[in-house]
Amino acid sequence: MEGQESPDLVKTLRPYHVWALGVGIVLVGEYMGWNFTVAKGGVLGSLFALLVAGTMYVMVSLCASELGSSTKLAGGPYDWARLFVGPGAAALVGLGVYMEYIALEAADAIVVASVIQAIFPSANIAVFPMTLIVIAFLTFMNYRGVVAALNLNFALTFTALIAIIVFFFTNIAGFGGQWHPEYLISGAMPNGFVGIFAALQFGPWFYLGIEGAAMCAEECKHPTRAIPLGQQAGMITLLLAAGMTLYVCSGLVPDNVLGVSAYPLFEAASNSGVGILIALLAVGTLFTCLASANGTVCDSSRSWYALSRDHFLTPWFSAIHPRYNTPYRAVIFTMPIAIAFAFSGYLDQVITFSITSGLVCYVLIPFSLIRFRKMFPESHLKAKGAERAVRPFAGPLQPYLAWFTILLAIVIMSTLNWGYNYNLVFGLVFYVIAYFYFTWRYRSLEVHHDWGEDMGWPDPVGVE
Amino acid sequence: MEENNTNIDPVRYASKLKADAGVVILLLAILYFSESFITYNILSTVLAEVPEAAKLLPVYILFFVLLIGIETAGCLRVYGSIKEHMYSFEYYD
Numbered sequence: 001m002e003g004q005e006s007p008d009l010v011k012t013l014r015p016y017h018v019w020a021l022g023v024g025i026v027l028v029g030e031y032m033g034w035n036f037t038v039a040k041g042g043v044l045g046s047l048f049a050l051l052v053a054g055t056m057y058v059m060v061s062l063c064a065s066e067l068g069s070s071t072k073l074a075g076g077p078y079d080w081a082r083l084f085v086g087p088g089a090a091a092l093v094g095l096g097v098y099m100e101y102i103a104l105e106a107a108d109a110i111v112v113a114s115v116i117q118a119i120f121p122s123a124n125i126a127v128f129p130m131t132l133i134v135i136a137f138l139t140f141m142n143y144r145g146v147v148a149a150l151n152l153n154f155a156l157t158f159t160a161l162i163a164i165i166v167f168f169f170t171n172i173a174g175f176g177g178q179w180h181p182e183y184l185i186s187g188a189m190p191n192g193f194v195g196i197f198a199a200l201q202f203g204p205w206f207y208l209g210i211e212g213a214a215m216c217a218e219e220c221k222h223p224t225r226a227i228p229l230g231q232q233a234g235m236i237t238l239l240l241a242a243g244m245t246l247y248v249c250s251g252l253v254p255d256n257v258l259g260v261s262a263y264p265l266f267e268a269a270s271n272s273g274v275g276i277l278i279a280l281l282a283v284g285t286l287f288t289c290l291a292s293a294n295g296t297v298c299d300s301s302r303s304w305y306a307l308s309r310d311h312f313l314t315p316w317f318s319a320i321h322p323r324y325n326t327p328y329r330a331v332i333f334t335m336p337i338a339i340a341f342a343f344s345g346y347l348d349q350v351i352t353f354s355i356t357s358g359l360v361c362y363v364l365i366p367f368s369l370i371r372f373r374k375m376f377p378e379s380h381l382k383a384k385g386a387e388r389a390v391r392p393f394a395g396p397l398q399p400y401l402a403w404f405t406i407l408l409a410i411v412i413m414s415t416l417n418w419g420y421n422y423n424l425v426f427g428l429v430f431y432v433i434a435y436f437y438f439t440w441r442y443r444s445l446e447v448h449h450d451w452g453e454d455m456g457w458p459d460p461v462g463v464e
Numbered sequence: 465m466e467e468n469n470t471n472i473d474p475v476r477y478a479s480k481l482k483a484d485a486g487v488v489i490l491l492l493a494i495l496y497f498s499e500s501f502i503t504y505n506i507l508s509t510v511l512a513e514v515p516e517a518a519k520l521l522p523v524y525i526l527f528f529v530l531l532i533g534i535e536t537a538g539c540l541r542v543y544g545s546i547k548e549h550m551y552s553f554e555y556y557d
Binding site (some may be wrong): 043044047048051052054055058059061062065069168172181184185188189193196222224225228229232233235236237239240243244246247250388392393394395396397401 | 505506510542
């Protein structure tokens with residue numbers, strides 16, 4: 001097979017690329033989508049969702065930092081589950097990550113097309129053809145090379161982030177519109193305590209996809225530094241952006257408008273009446289959607305590449321481009337799937353499927369870490385002199401934080417029962433079927449795995 | 465700390481490590497300020513007019529402390545890991 005004889009992925013990425021990949025995918029969640037928490041639980045529900053989901057994601061990103069800097073493989077969560085849990089769980093996570101990101105890419109591309117249409121109303125631009133152009137352009141960027149794609153992400157993400165920070169500080173300084181405390185009081189908890197709890201279902205919108213930052217580990221120059229540093233810097237950036245966004249939007253947009261707005265930050269900027277902020281947030285909305293879609297092409301293609309490389313799919317997809325060193329067939333294959341999602345038109349349903357997929361991963365990522373710690377305990381690594389090779393970065397308070405992450409992910413998943421119970425059931429049935437299919441397919445393969453040959457690690461505890 | 469490679473410039477490494485630490489400290493400082501400011505402002509504004517919401521105040525405080533505490537512990541570990549491995553993995557060459 002061509003894919004098996006291809007060159008390796010090129011190792012050029014630095015911590016700021018990891019930051020750009022993680023934040024680039026997720027920052028779009030501050031520009032739209034998070035505000036559905038306000039419709040469910042008011043401003044208090046939104047703050048509750050921000051803090052609870054934020055706590056879960058801080059722990060997920062710590063698990064991802066440890067696993068990513070240890071394994072240094074492109075498949076990210078897929079490879080972690082493959083190595084430490086089992087083939088069925090691995091394929092499930094690989095598929096979950098793929099679905100999570102492809103659905104996001106389609107949503108982002110549609111929003112970019114809609115914003116372009118709104119900016120140039122006289123040009124009569126149709127949304128769907130423009131969506132296709134956006135998807136094709138981003139696929140081409142990722143086909144050409146990951147550095148070019150992530151440099152573009154860095155510029156777009158940085159601009160969109162600056163827009164939020166400038167808006168927040170001008171607002172609290174009194175130059176960015178009048179902040180109305182009465183909006184918070186009138187929309188504090190419209191559906192009572194149940195509403196505050198139900199708002200958790202949209203909490204992941206603030207941070208959905210940050211674990212993807214660790215998926216470029218195989219392409220990092222120094223993954224043991226770049227992954228933990230880039231991932232934690234990215235997580236802090238998102239916590240900052242989420243808090244700032246909630247603050248300015250809740251005081252500038254009445255809760256009944258905020259809860260259903262398609263562009264809450266842009267709407268808040270419009271209500272501020274400051275021309276330069278309106279322009280800045282319009283550009284920010286456009287750029288963050290482009291950056292998110294760009295990052296999702298990168299990550300979903302790596303997940304597909306990893307599934308193919310390990311024969312869960314045809315190995316044809318695992319070919320690396322001889323000149324650009326990218327998994328180009330996996331990259332190109334993101335295009336028809338993203339177009340299919342974009343064509344379906346039911347974005348809220350697709351995005352809820354994306355959240356369900358993400359939550360499945362947030363159960364399996366910490367579980368992979370628990371298994372990793374059990375298979376390679378500190379005492380075993382010390383005895384083998386392999387601490388540096390196997391676990392160069394060890395997160396704090398593990399595996400207790402991993403167990404707590406699983407608990408929070410299940411609690412958040414259960415809140416989808418309020419309003420999206422069919423999506424939840426469909427998503428879970430889809431993944432149960434996928435689990436049994438991949439487990440069956442894996443049994444038909446003759447797979448040889450040797451920790452020393454494949455990872456340069458000693459055997460786990462109890463194998464010798 | 466490992467310092468086996470004789471071609472490594474320790475002054476340069478110390479300076480680069482300080483730069484990494486500076487980034488993390490700056491981000492954490494902004495995080496403490498902004499999250500405290502936002503949480504305090506929203507809760508104090510709402511609780512003054514909607515007293516029944518005060519029943520949830522301990523839960524908000526719990527998750528605020530968890531979020532800030534776990535992130536800080538994580539960042540300290542990142543710094544420790546970079547400091548421990550920077551020479552052996554030649555991070556700054």
